[in-house]
Amino acid sequence: MENLVNALVSGLISGSLYATMALGLTIIYGVSRVFNFGHGVIAVIGAYITWYLLSVFGVPFLPATLLSLAFMASFGWLVYRFTMSPLLKKPNWEFSTVLFMLGAGILLENVVLQVFGPRVKSIPVLVDGALKVGFIQINWHEVALMGIVLVVIAALSLFFKYTRTGQAMRAVAQSIPGAQVVGINIEQIFGLTFALAFTVTGFSGILLGTKYYLNPHVGWEWMVKGFVIVTFGGLGSTSGAVVAALVLGLVEAVATLYFGAIWVWPIWFVLFLIVLLLRPQGILGGRT
């Protein structure tokens, strides 16, 4: 019982980290219908830049994160402007963007490997110490992470609901011709969407880097988890992604407790298959 409760708590924590991880994917897909197969390495780059600023230049955590996020935002815009934008104008863009981002992901992963080396890095935790409630034990750091994740999700949903840019993004997601009719600049919105998604993804990389380890290849594992999550929650649905991430985080924790970590992947795959067979639009997704 104690083990189970502790496992559930840690599942909730990793689930909330996966949620931020998956948000970047689902934002890009929802607005532009591009499925980012280089997603993992984007998170890794965000985390590495923060790590570099922290440990080599001794910049404090907050400015280091902000600098790294500023870089990610401009990187996202550049990626859209110079690669995605021309590709989206060609026929068969759906799969050519997939292959392009795959190639770019591997390219960037190996650039990270060349620049930072293969050794495992980790970003220092935000706060030390542990919180004990009865037999449940949580690190303060993990409590802080969950708080940050909640703030990020709340901020994003407010952004989509109330700002003009956020509303424009939702309009484009619903219908591109419709958005054009009311005078929305599609190119600009797509560019901003990539910038936003890369920023969120880079931030999720930083958070994951403080809880888990960091190396140039870990992005693939994060990304494939992100894929299952966004499909589970419904492609393009942000609330679906959050719910799915929490569910899968819990499933992962319970599976690790009872069957061992090696079974996590097969179980994720089976869940993925079941969702695709029974409800391909995902648990909360409205459309396919």
Add this chain to the structure above:
Amino acid sequence: MKHVNWKFALAVLVLVFILLYPWLGASSYTKHLFILFFIWSIVAANWNLMMGYAGINSLGNIGFMAIGGYTAGILAKSLGVPPFLTIPIAGIVTSAVVTLALGLPALRLSGIYIALLTLIFADTLPSLLTQTREITGGAMGLHEIPPFYPGMDKTGAYYICFVFFLVVLFIIYRIVHSPTGMAFVALRDSENFAYCLGVNKFRERLKVFALSSLLTGAAGGMYVHALGDISPTTLGIEPFLLTIAMIELGGVGTFLGPILGAAVIVFGNEFLRLAGTLRLTLLGALICTIILFYPGGVIQLFHTIEHRVERLLNRKTPTT
């Protein structure tokens, strides 16, 4: 009609060269490269059949090959089944597993879901292999798998793989030019038009799924018998990327493209060994560059040159 003959002659010339190559002072190493080329071009051609012709955005074909390879390897090594049986069995097992576990669910879905499902399928296989360590050898893989016949040398393997290569390419050629192949091209170019002609999309795509996984699985069987070992590294990112690069470089949706691509990549990869750890960086950059700037691949380059030459010849003939 003139240029068709010219191309045909070139193809025959290349095939004759490949046929005679072991007598033209081939080293064991270059024969090994040719064997790799035969097998990988089959994998790439089948992948292209799914991706380029049928429009099934599969990313798991390396997984199909691994299933075939492991099936043949285990049958031959643990049960002593002779290779002329293991290879067809490998193909059939792969086709059955892949069609049931992936084809039926995936083909009901569209576009990106197939890519996701197949990628995650291929990603799950390594952890299954570690789980079944007693049979599959886990992370170490299978070693000393019996060759095609006892005492086989590289030349023997070379010719067996060459024959297999020709047979499979012939099958793919026939499919591409059969009503099924035409149905795919129709589906790819205009789905509604194809429906109006009475094309059953689900059935046609399921056929290609089954056939292409059958041939890819058999190629996996050829691979283990020709090279003697297989391990989970086959499922790693590098073979995956190399095969994608073959298809993209050669030209997606063309018959010859993936074969040309496989030739360039298999032999080029050996030069890239000099680049060491930079190799994957270069491969990634290559894929990005082709997709962004030259989506037709080498085949398109050939066509452009051919048109130029033809125009040049046509311009000259009336004047002289």
